[in-house]
Amino acid sequence: MSEPFDLVIHGGTVFTPGGPVSADIGVRAGKTEAIGSLAGAAAAARFDAAHLTVLPGVIDEQVHFREPGPVHKEDLETGTRGAALGGVTAVFEMPNTDPPTTTEAAIADKLARAKGRAWTDHAFYVGASPENAAELGRLERLPGVCGVKMFMGSSTGSLLVADDENVSRVLASGSRRVTVHSEDDMRLQERSALVKDGADVSMHPEWRDVETAVRSTERLLRLARQHHRRVHVLHVTTAEEMELLARHRDIATVEVLPQHLTLAAPECYQRLGTFAQMNPPIREARHRDALWAAIDAGVVDCVGSDHAPHTREEKARPYPRSPSGLTGVQTLLPLLLDHMARGRLTLARLVDLTSAGPARIFGIAGKGRVAKGYDADFTLVDLKAKRTITNAWIASRSGWTAFDGMDVTGWPKATIVRGHIVMRDDALLDKPVGAPVRFQETL
Ligand code: DOR
Numbered sequence: 001m002s003e004p005f006d007l008v009i010h011g012g013t014v015f016t017p018g019g020p021v022s023a024d025i026g027v028r029a030g031k032t033e034a035i036g037s038l039a040g041a042a043a044a045a046r047f048d049a050a051h052l053t054v055l056p057g058v059i060d061e062q063v064h065f066r067e068p069g070p071v072h073k074e075d076l077e078t079g080t081r082g083a084a085l086g087g088v089t090a091v092f093e094m095p096n097t098d099p100p101t102t103t104e105a106a107i108a109d110k111l112a113r114a115k116g117r118a119w120t121d122h123a124f125y126v127g128a129s130p131e132n133a134a135e136l137g138r139l140e141r142l143p144g145v146c147g148v149k150m151f152m153g154s155s156t157g158s159l160l161v162a163d164d165e166n167v168s169r170v171l172a173s174g175s176r177r178v179t180v181h182s183e184d185d186m187r188l189q190e191r192s193a194l195v196k197d198g199a200d201v202s203m204h205p206e207w208r209d210v211e212t213a214v215r216s217t218e219r220l221l222r223l224a225r226q227h228h229r230r231v232h233v234l235h236v237t238t239a240e241e242m243e244l245l246a247r248h249r250d251i252a253t254v255e256v257l258p259q260h261l262t263l264a265a266p267e268c269y270q271r272l273g274t275f276a277q278m279n280p281p282i283r284e285a286r287h288r289d290a291l292w293a294a295i296d297a298g299v300v301d302c303v304g305s306d307h308a309p310h311t312r313e314e315k316a317r318p319y320p321r322s323p324s325g326l327t328g329v330q331t332l333l334p335l336l337l338d339h340m341a342r343g344r345l346t347l348a349r350l351v352d353l354t355s356a357g358p359a360r361i362f363g364i365a366g367k368g369r370v371a372k373g374y375d376a377d378f379t380l381v382d383l384k385a386k387r388t389i390t391n392a393w394i395a396s397r398s399g400w401t402a403f404d405g406m407d408v409t410g411w412p413k414a415t416i417v418r419g420h421i422v423m424r425d426d427a428l429l430d431k432p433v434g435a436p437v438r439f440q441e442t443l
Pocket residue numbers: 064096155156181277278279280308309324325326
């Protein structure tokens with residue numbers, strides 16, 4: 001008789017690369033070892049997944065967890081706690097902490113801090129700066145690093161690579177994915193007079209306008225082609241950029257956010273005020289419609305959350321002294337499941353955007369699909385559950401979500417990280433077992 005499994009998940013609908021099948025999953029030593037009928041198999045533990053759909057673990061490739069630095073907003077424990085409660089099994093964390101993650105020592109520090117405290121698997125971006133540009137090729141290959149992050153427009157924190165010469169130096173150094181916050185800093189500075197002495201927050205998308213985003217993305221694509229470097233354009237917000245990106249599929253991948261897919265100006269600013277303020281901004285409905293069209297057309301590669309917590313007190317400051325950013329890691333999947341229930345996207349597309357997409361973009365080793373030999377990362381969802389998103393459910397230290405009070409259909413029921421059940425029925429279980437994500441050597 002073969003060795004017993006550590007865990008058998010039985011009776012669920014399993015989303016395999018070929019689509020949904022009724023099957024059991026056998027897990028051994030953190031990996032998927034069998035998919036099929038395992039009714040008679042010996043197992044140390046069993047999980048009854050009847051009426052649930054077993055998805056490959058959701059990977060959120062854009063979160064800001066604030067540690068080291070302003071940990072009064074969030075830290076690696078609270079951030080990954082929210083991730084696990086939201087059905088996320090792995091996160092890629094951004095470098096605009098304090099100090100910023102721009103050196104080998106800063107990367108080692110983040111990895112050490114995450115050890116024994118992270119509820120999910122994780123990797124860290126190395127932040128690009130004019131000072132470390134020449135060194136990025138080495139830094140991006142350190143264990144636990146998912147890629148490079150470059151801010152072409154100023155946002156939260158001090159990281160900035162604004163001019164073509166320095167953008168070129170970053171793109172010329174290394175070969176992993178360069179992820180980019182694409183807003184043209186020169187234009188942002190020129191237009192800052194519009195808001196700097198105080199304005200209504202509804203001016204935010206006017207200051208950081210469509211041209212600010214398009215100009216930066218045009219420059220980025222031109223330079224990326226020149227340097228034969230693959231780039232990943234984060235949180236794309238405009239119809240015009242989507243048109244442009246559709247013509248550069250060979251060199252650029254695309255992320256969109258649930259915030260931009262769900263909310264629209266001016267309504268969001270009237271209702272939420274500065275709690276809808278983020279960079280790049282939430283824009284009018286024509287852009288939101290264009291993002292959905294780009295999802296339908298296959299232009300979008302993944303959906304991340306851009307979880308960017310700030311306290312209520314900070315957000316309540318008068319605009320523009322209010323910081324930009326919304327929480328999101330915990331609501332990423334519920335919002336997408338709700339869009340699915342409303343017929344906006346299929347389950348296959350949802351899985352592509354949240355698991356297979358990130359795995360493909362970043363060359364993740366052993367994650368992103370339910371298949372033999374892959375990590376046993378699963379997000380178990382009830383596609384029919386009716387729930388309400390509330391601030392009380394949010395684990396983030398900042399304690400709020402822009403979607404408080406929203407009724408949704410579809411909910412994460414369990415989060416399994418390499419065979420460990422870390423969340424079940426809205427409660428955390430086991431202990432923080434998160435480990436660094438591994439990447440393919442050759443990319
Ligand atoms: O709104 C944002 N907030 N956009 C960013 O680019 C950074 C983020 C943050 O870290 O607060």
